[in-house]
Every structure is written in C-alpha cells, then in structure tokens.
Amino acid sequence: GAGVSQSPRYKVAKRGQDVALRCDPISGHVSLFWYQQALGQGPEFLTYFQNEAQLDKSGLPSDRFFAERPEGSVSTLKIQRTQQEDSAVYLCASSYTGFSYGYTFGSGTRLTVV
C-alpha cells in the first residue's frame, strides 16, 4: 500500500482483557518498529523486526506485551491482561532498510483501558 496501515484506529478494552493491534507496513519494507506514545509525550521504542526476526525487544514494558511478524510483512502487537497504564497510542513504523532514515509511521491505534 501507499502507507503504513494500522488497525483498529481506536480500541477500548476492559481491564484484564487481551488486545491485538495490527500493522501493515509499506510493501517491501524490511524493517518494522513499534512505539508507544503516552498522552503529551514523545513516542517510546518497544520493539524492532528485520523481516521476521525480532532483533530488539528491549522496550517492551512487561511480559504481557508480545509482538510477532511471522511472514516478514504484517505484524501484530498483543497485550495480555490490559491495565490502565497501557492506555496510549501505539505507533508502527516501517523502513526499507534497518536504519532510521526512510522511516514511515502509521497513524497509530489509540488504546483506552477502562
């Protein structure tokens, strides 16, 4: 596609519920990144894939967060047993290289945990 597509755009989850957020990167982009953006803050790195390999997951805040990219294209970020502090916008970005230049961000998924 022309850009990075994320779905759903908005998600309201009850505390304790599991959620799955989807990212469709730009076709042919090798690298895929997930960021978490709290209200009024800059995005914070969660995890990074190069093709299907998860090369860095140092930013995942707890073992309730899990990301996958099984075929090297679409990625899913899963959050188990959601908590109120998980409320944020989750941004996905893709790049044709493994480097920062050429990053394109999606519009994000706004997750609200009630």
Added chain:
Amino acid sequence: GESVGLHLPTLSVQEGDNSIINCAYSNSASDYFIWYKQESGKGPQFIIDIRSNMDKRQGQRVTVLLNKTVKHLSLQIAATQPGDSAVYFCAENIYNQGGKLIFGQGTELSVKP
C-alpha cells in the same frame, strides 16, 4: 541515562514570523538526528534530518542546526504558516543500536493568523 529533551514545551508565533524549536540530547554516541511533525490524530511525519558529521542542513523553509559541543539541536521554520501548527519532536539514533529512535517530549507550535 539516554535522553532527548526540549527546552520549550509550547511556542506561539505570528503568521509570517520565523520559528525556532530547540532540543538537547545527552548521548554523545548519537550519529543521526531527525525532526518530526505530528498533527493531532496522525503519526509523526518526517521533516528533515542531519548526520553527526554535519552542523547545518537546509530544506524547504526549514533548517536544522547541530551543535555537538553542547549537544544541542534546533529546527528553524521560515515564514511560519498556520499549517505548521503541530507538535514537533526531535529524535536521535545511537550508533550501532539499529534503527531505534529516542524521542524528546515535543514542542507544540501554535501559529496565530
């Protein structure tokens, strides 16, 4: 620890004036810097970038200055327009840590017509 921060959280300017947004970074191993613009409900949009071997780079109406001595980065927007109203973030990439970016908190730019 690693951090990228902004000096001014909000900036209000008159249409047609020049805007300057500042950013401080703390990691001397950072080798690449990017400025992003983020409008409400959208993801960050690339504005301009600069590598650590440069001290100035110009784009269309925008200029980025890098001062490695004091670890300071600035974004200058010439003839600011209402469409420039948004939150601006600086981000740094640390050498040899892959494509991970570290973002600052952001500055909200408001342009008065």
